[in-house]
Amino acid sequence: MASRKAAAAAQGNGLAAAGRDRAHLELAELGPLLEEKGEQGAAGTASAEDPPCPVAREEEEEVVRVLTLPLQAHHAMEKMEEFVYKVWEGRWRVIPYDVLPDWLKDNDYLLHGHRPPMPSFRACFKSIFRIHTETGNIWTHLLGFVLFLCLGILTMLRPNMYFMAPLQEKVVFGMFFLGAVLCLSFSWLFHTVYCHSEKVSRTFSKLDYSGIALLIMGSFVPWLYYSFYCSPQPRLIYLSIVCVLGISAIIVAQWDRFATPKHRQTRAGVFLGLGLSGVVPTMHFTIAEGFVKATTVGQMGWFFLMAVMYITGAGLYAARIPERFFPGKFDIWFQSHQIFHVLVVAAAFVHFYGVSNLQEFRYGLEGGCTDDSLL
Ligand SMILES: [Zn+2]
Numbered sequence: 001m002a003s004r005k006a007a008a009a010a011q012g013n014g015l016a017a018a019g020r021d022r023a024h025l026e027l028a029e030l031g032p033l034l035e036e037k038g039e040q041g042a043a044g045t046a047s048a049e050d051p052p053c054p055v056a057r058e059e060e061e062e063v064v065r066v067l068t069l070p071l072q073a074h075h076a077m078e079k080m081e082e083f084v085y086k087v088w089e090g091r092w093r094v095i096p097y098d099v100l101p102d103w104l105k106d107n108d109y110l111l112h113g114h115r116p117p118m119p120s121f122r123a124c125f126k127s128i129f130r131i132h133t134e135t136g137n138i139w140t141h142l143l144g145f146v147l148f149l150c151l152g153i154l155t156m157l158r159p160n161m162y163f164m165a166p167l168q169e170k171v172v173f174g175m176f177f178l179g180a181v182l183c184l185s186f187s188w189l190f191h192t193v194y195c196h197s198e199k200v201s202r203t204f205s206k207l208d209y210s211g212i213a214l215l216i217m218g219s220f221v222p223w224l225y226y227s228f229y230c231s232p233q234p235r236l237i238y239l240s241i242v243c244v245l246g247i248s249a250i251i252v253a254q255w256d257r258f259a260t261p262k263h264r265q266t267r268a269g270v271f272l273g274l275g276l277s278g279v280v281p282t283m284h285f286t287i288a289e290g291f292v293k294a295t296t297v298g299q300m301g302w303f304f305l306m307a308v309m310y311i312t313g314a315g316l317y318a319a320r321i322p323e324r325f326f327p328g329k330f331d332i333w334f335q336s337h338q339i340f341h342v343l344v345v346a347a348a349f350v351h352f353y354g355v356s357n358l359q360e361f362r363y364g365l366e367g368g369c370t371d372d373s374l375l
Contacts, residue, residue, distance in 0.1 A: 087123045092116055094132050103198040106261055109320055110335060111328035115195040124193045133331055136338040137191040144345035145184035151352065152177030164363055172225045176355070179218020180348050186211035187341070202259065209253035209267065215344075216274050217246035219351050223278075226358035227285055227298060230369035238281045242274075249274050268318035275310050278303075288375055297361050302354035306347045313343035 086092060094113045097105065101117055113133045118124055128138050155173050160166035190208035194201050220242045228235035249270050257263060282303070286294040294300045315321075317340040323330040330336075 084120070087116075087118045087120050090123065090126050092118060092123070101198075103201060104195060107320060107323070107335070107337070109323035109327040110331045113331040117197065118195050119197050121193065121196065124196050127195075128192055131332060133335070134191045134194060136333055136335070137341055138188050140338055140341035140345065141184045141188040141191070144341070144348075145181060145188060147345070148177060148180040148184060148348065152181060162363065163359075164366065169225075169359065172222045173355075173359075175221040176218045176352070179215040183211035183215035184345070202256065205259040206253055209258065209271075210250045212271050212344075213246045213249040213253065213274060215348065216249075216271065217242055219348070220278065222355040223303070223351070223358070224281060226355060226362055227281065228375050229362055231375045234281075234284065234375075242277060245274050245277055264320075265318050268314045272311065272314045275307065278307070285375065297358075299354040299357050302350055302357070306350045306354065309343045309347035309350065313340040313347070316340055316343075 092115070095116050096112045097108055097110060097114060100114055104114065104117060110133050113131070115127055115130075115132045115134065118127070128135075128142075152174070155177065156170055163169045186204070186207040190201075190204040193204055221239065224235050224238050224242075228238070252258060252270055258267065282294075282300065285298055286300070289298065316336045320336045323335050
């Protein structure tokens with residue numbers, strides 16, 4: 001009771017000195033809050049015997065509440081305004097992992113260099129040019145996006161004389177480039193606005209994961225088109241299967257918990273499984289044509305390299321290597337997610353090279369299907 005009065009008195013003094021002494025004010029505000037907590041516990045244990053509090057005490061409590069709440073609200077508003085202004089001006093500083101809100105906590109091996117929550121798209125986009133834990137993630141896929149956009153435009157603008165069935169083949173290549181461009185742009189956008197707010201981060205993470213499924217689906221299209229050029233039936237079956245699997249992965253990615261750190265392995269598993277469904281058509285091709293043809297005209301060496309890159313990337317991503325072994329040493333550069341990003345771009349490029357070779361080979365054969373070999 002004595003301390004309560006002291007707190008109330010301190011509150012009164014704090015009120016009087018509000019303009020001059022901010023630290024004092026903060027202490028005065030904290031006083032009644034702490035007091036209330038302690039008293040609740042005491043009341044809980046002794047409530048059976050104790051008579052109800054006298055009226056005077058209730059009034060006093062009321063006065064303290066009336067005085068502190070608006071002050072606290074005002075103080076909070078002031079702090080918020082100051083923060084929003086600083087973010088708008090780009091005057092924010094990176095913060096350690098420990099003080100991140102739960103929705104921004106993803107990788108506890110990255111100890112420092114995180115962006116604070118910044119509920120402003122302008123601030124998020126300006127942060128592309130600042131150094132923090134997401135800088136590498138943003139730029140690896142932003143540059144990859146520019147690369148594939150250019151490659152896609154160049155392929156679409158290639159003269160029709162280089163294709164046997166120009167329209168069909170450009171649609172097939174277009175599907176691959178659409179998948180790659182969407183995946184890479186969703187990814188760099190997600191990493192840019194990840195710190196905006198919980199809602200924005202959740203929405204963009206769903207787009208990011210859907211983009212990976214689109215890239216894998218798009219990659220299958222030209223590969224199946226040229227590898228099973230003369231077998232329309234298996235080609236259609238494999239294409240349908242990868243579409244169903246890809247759409248299933250996109251549906252799973254809409255599940256709110258899919259993006260949580262707990263499901264890191266689930267995510268790696270879903271996309272690994274989608275990519276590895278390519279093993280079936282690969283076996284089909286190799287059994288039908290033999291190992292030598294599969295590795296030469298079938299370009300299996302390149303597709304194998306592509307698969308190794310994707311699998312390595314997914315493995316590093318799931319296990320969070322190398323930062324797991326040296327927490328705090330890869331906060332800004334060379335963290336698992338960046339290596340995974342680089343491997344995705346490199347793998348997509350190797351895939352493009354492989355399917356371009358397949359396309360050239362079919363063009364060299366003048367698209368003929370009379371030979372019973374090469375499917
Ligand atoms: Zn990413």
